[in-house]
Amino acid sequence: MDHKAKSIRPFVGAVNFELSRKFYQDLGFQESIVSHNMSYFKTGEVGFYLQDAFVKDWIDNTMIFVEVEDVKHFYNELLALDLTSKYDHVKIVPIRELPWGRECFLHDPSGILWHFGEFNIQ
Numbered sequence: 001m002d003h004k005a006k007s008i009r010p011f012v013g014a015v016n017f018e019l020s021r022k023f024y025q026d027l028g029f030q031e032s033i034v035s036h037n038m039s040y041f042k043t044g045e046v047g048f049y050l051q052d053a054f055v056k057d058w059i060d061n062t063m064i065f066v067e068v069e070d071v072k073h074f075y076n077e078l079l080a081l082d083l084t085s086k087y088d089h090v091k092i093v094p095i096r097e098l099p100w101g102r103e104c105f106l107h108d109p110s111g112i113l114w115h116f117g118e119f120n121i122q
């Protein structure tokens with residue numbers, strides 16, 4: 001089957017929609033408001049929908065992997081944003097070296113786990 005897919009846009013929930021909107025703006029995503037309870041956030045050619053919806057099991061089990069060109073550079077920029085001081089519950093986990101590459105982690109204000117990594121194998 002030839003999908004001819006152009007993008008994947010996951011839906012992400014939020015405990016506090018306005019706080020999460022601000023967090024993702026501070027993280028460098030560009031926001032496009034879709035409706036009063038949903039926004040589309042993008043960077044480059046990738047993006048996701050942020051919803052004003054809180055379902056604990058859904059949010060507690062949401063993980064998103066973003067491939068970046070240089071994870072060390074990305075991690076240093078992430079630290080420079082000082083997000084852990086600005087937002088409760090935000091955590092940044094240092095880079096881990098793995099057999100397939102390396103990655104760092106970011107927990108957003110709702111607890112959603114973001115993986116930012118680069119591959120050394122394809």
